[in-house]
Amino acid sequence: MSAIVTTYRPADLAELRDALTESARAGQRLAVAGTGTAQWGGLVDADAVVDTTAMTGLISYNPTDMTVAVRAGTRLADLQEVLAEHRQWVALDPARATAEGGTVGGIVATADAGPSRHQFGGSRDSVIGMTVVLADGTVARSGGHVIKNVAGYDLAKLFHGCLGTLGVVAEVVLRVHPRPAATATLAVACPAREAFTLGGRLIAESLEPAAVEWTCTRPRGPGLAQRAEAAREQRDGTLLVRFDGTTNGVADRLRRARALAGEHAAEGTPEHWQKAGRLAVGAPGDTVLRLGTAPDQVAQLVMDVDRLAATHAVDAAMTSTLFAGVHTVRLRDAPAAAHAAVVESLRMAHSAATVCRWAPDLRNELAPWGDPPPAVSLLRAVKRRFDPDDRLCPGRFAPWF
Amino acid sequence: MTERTSFDSHRPPSRELLDDCVHCGFCLPTCPTYVINGEEMDSPRGRIYLMDLAERGEIPLDRTMSAHIDSCLGCLACVPACPSGVRYDLLIEAVRPQIERHVPRTRIDRLVRRAVFAVFPHPARLRVAAVAGLLYRRLGLAASLRRLGVVRRLPAQVRAAEELLPPVRFRSLFGRMDAVVPAVGERRMRVALLEGCAQRVLFGDVNAATARVLAAEGCEVVVPREQQCCGALSMHAGREDEAARRARRLIDTFERHEVDAVVVNVAGCGSSMKEYGELLRDDPAYADRAARFAASVRDVSEVLAQLPPRAERHRIDARIAYHDACHLGNAQGIRQQPRDLLRSVPGVEVTDIPEASICCGSAGIYNLVQPDAAEELGRRKAAAIESTAPDVVATANAGCLLQVRRFLTTDVTLVHPIQVVDAAIRGVPLGEERR
């Protein structure tokens, strides 16, 4: 990796455009960074960095229209604070936004989301408009300021998950939702399979949960198969179900959900969610892996993770947004080679796994990505059109492109 | 503009009616032919488009055009589905005679049509054909011909006719109805009953049941002796002159009887007779009389819906799938009355059939002249019926009864709804009255 010699720190769209144009003239390869909460994908080999953290602040917010436009370097948590004054929120709760100050642009670029994706989908489902700057300095806007809009291509979707490789997100327009009058959580101690079945029942009973998350923070670590087995019998893991709505409505649903859940159910606390969030973010030294499966594959995945954690003597914890089929696995307390072995094995069945946090030295042991998705040739074709000289975040999607 | 049209000047489809179509496509999923082949020109929207182009003289009346007009079953499911109120019924009835006049048919099509119209509207001839058919079956000819593969090699139209033959008995073929059936108890109405041409030969027992139920409910039933075919088959096939001739004769016959209503138990006949006013509107001698007559026509379920049940119904425990005949449901808007009629019998559970609005493929003579499409529709309908696992299938049209019977794979009793009520009033098990 070459040494970064230049840092661009634009404060607004014009400065960002100038930065991109200037760097294009200089032939610089660029990394893009916000608050630096994400290390998703491959390491970028860049000559300069575009730091978006000065591009902050609201551009427009009219609570009646329930849309808000912000500069991409704005921290999501700061945005939520402003919206909260009007009893509104952006229906996005990726853990790193609250825990680490992730920016709106960064969350878009990673397509990150938290437990609320069960009801509201991911960031792609909340973003209604976007302004981006391409590698050659082209400023392009798509979408708009209204929630319903099908005019033109939805480039905002395309930039979700691009990890900075297609352009730099400058401004984002989001739809906001009213904050519910009341919210409550059901916490049920149970293993994944049971959690999935119970979650399915709550959905089928039309209790309309806003989030259905199963988390398991029990250390697996050395000691192993027997211990994992024993722990499963001790009702390993916790199902967290959040209900949003009116005061009476939420109370009623929580009551009915408890009745369905049986003896291991209790009322959950914010601490339950914080714990799941901390797990998803990880800490320095951890490896955090995000992967997707069909929802009903969760129990199989848990078994695989258990087995691999035991085999490679890694402490593995996990949190799953059950019906979105999104799982986050945190590996801790083992040499990088062991982390690599677990990830490699998981990638055999789940090639789409993304490493979101890399334990020290793990990059020496593990390729950034597994087998490419079926549409990889399209990904490459799009990349070529948007950044023909491969100046933006080169290496991020290596070896796919 | 008129000189550029491809239609002749005798009652072409009107520009106003064509313009009502806004091309929204709401008719598509209701159209049986579109459901089968997914081709635009075999949908109501596509057919109207073709009519529109022909009206503008942009396409000729040729075999292409006739293929798509002929493929229409005339089930009219598109009419209630249309939010713009397009009168597809009037449009198709206007175009069929134009096709009939201007597009020469293929030889086989001509032969089949000629044969159909030489036999079906004539009870005596149909009786002969039916006897022949009966013998053909009784003597084991059917089985041996099938074994030899002869049937498979027949043209599809003939095969269809062969397979449609119902299991009739000699006695019912030749049974005659009484000219007057007196009301049981105090008379509430005096009605005249249409026997129907094919109906009286193939479904004489339905007529008998109709007369018995009407009588039991206080109707004096007159059965005019001289009555002939109502012309429905001709009308639906675009044989306008023939249809008009038959209509005049039927009006003459029935006008001789002073009645409160003319009762029909065949959906196809009823819907045509209700349109006599339209058919004969240009005939000064008949226009008014036809309109008056049309206004007096009632389906038997309509009549009974007006008469609160008087005769006791015995219990019949049966799950009955009710199949809406297109010419009852779509053409006459009669959907609720037959169901209510069935439900008037204690123990009866009436179930609806999935895809209820899709035609069974019978459609007058459609299953004889468009056998492939009819066969696919018949199978589809039979499968839909069987998915509801009924004990009995009830439908108020002779054609539907024949068609559905042909494709059902399970042993289900097929009846006209009136037969259920008849059995309940007489206290006999369903299906027994025919044995």
Next chain:
Amino acid sequence: MVIFRIVEMTSRAVGTSWPAELAAVLGPDSVITDPARLRTYECDGLTGYRVVPAAVALPRSTEEVAAAVGVCARHGISFVARGAGTGLSGGALPVADGIVISLQRLRRILHVDPVNLRAVVEPGVTNLDISRAAASHGLYYAPDPSSQQVCTIGGNVAENSGGAHCLKYGFTVNHVLAAEVVLADGTVTTLGGQSQHLPGFDLLGAFVGSEGTLGIVTQVTVRLLAKPAQVRTMVADFATVAAAGDAVTAIVAAGIVPAAVEMLDNLAIQAVGASTRSVYTADTAAALVVELDGPPDDVAELFDDVQRICRDQGSTKIMVAADAEERALIWQGRKAAFAAVGRISPNYFVQDGVVPRGRLAEVLGRIAAMADEAGIRVANVFHAGDGNLHPLVLYSEADGEHDRAERLSTEIAELCVELGGSLSGEHGIGADKACSMPRMFGEDDLATMLRLREAFDPAGLCNPGKVFPTPRLCGERPGPYRPHPLETAGVIERL
């Protein structure tokens, strides 16, 4: 005699052997080349534009679609995918000398998976049939365009279709998990997947709503939702359209997210009244249909709130649907409204634009003034909850009002943009509004979108002439650039 504009859109090269090749790969029964038959494919739900294609292909499988597209790719022939042909922006308008690929023979529901809450279907399946197939599991497919009984999921994917209940549940793009797609070179690929987490950028999200210009969808995996425990629906009458608009704003401001908020003005009510067993008050100036769904206690409380808000905003009468049948009647009238307008006017344009919700009353007032000035009647029936207007511009071809009405219709769409909204909320840009695109997007915006198109379809064979303005369509200069109103307002910057 009605005058229609035939838009000339000619595909690049026309070989001679391709019809035979097409027939060879699909079978002769699946290729239409007869001139009269082809005419029935010359337009979709928007009849003002008509182009006769060179052929129509009716494939029965993904492989056959790929084979048909392969023939086009080899011969440089443009192709246009077509579902039920109900689109209102001319998205399925054929290309002269090009072929139409009808997906009406791909109509199988392949799999309903109640455990994973999804269904896998072919593109020709109607929107409503998905819900019908899922009903026995207590599930349904949420997006519900008014034409849901006839429009197909393939068309919904192409247009990112919305519907009345999108206010709460989102649009097609929020409910499609994966799509099998035939690309312009005839290859087959899959976008999206089993899970919400997919590495790489969101090609599926970009594909949905691309109006058939990026490829042909041949299989769709959609999310299914559990049917809400309770649904309550009301019709609230208002003495003025503005009052109804204000009521919508007040409901939204109260933090209530109804399943649907629909508005009909008096002309629309008259049209609906002429066609169905109407439950709407014939002489009210405006009616709001508000539907709430969800858990019973929540719905009960919020339903009371909505009624109170409507009364506070001066509602003259509130009719609450007593049962499922009454609710069905309310919706039947609403959903048939476009076509029902055919009963009160010989001809009409259906417009589709969006304004920020706070500006509903304002835009309706301005539309009324513009209509007065033009001497043309405009009926309004629309998704008020998300600011998605559907002004119906009524005119008589015979009285020579066509051009005036069309101008008014375009002006209304552009007014929506001027007020900070969009040219289209759900019907798409298609052939109809391509020339208005420069009102909403700058040259660089459009050029960037075209980069995506070139990545998918470098030869430009896939539904050309739609979405983007071309000199051929829009005159030599594809519409003058003017600063977007949001730019002038300082909300956005263009550099």
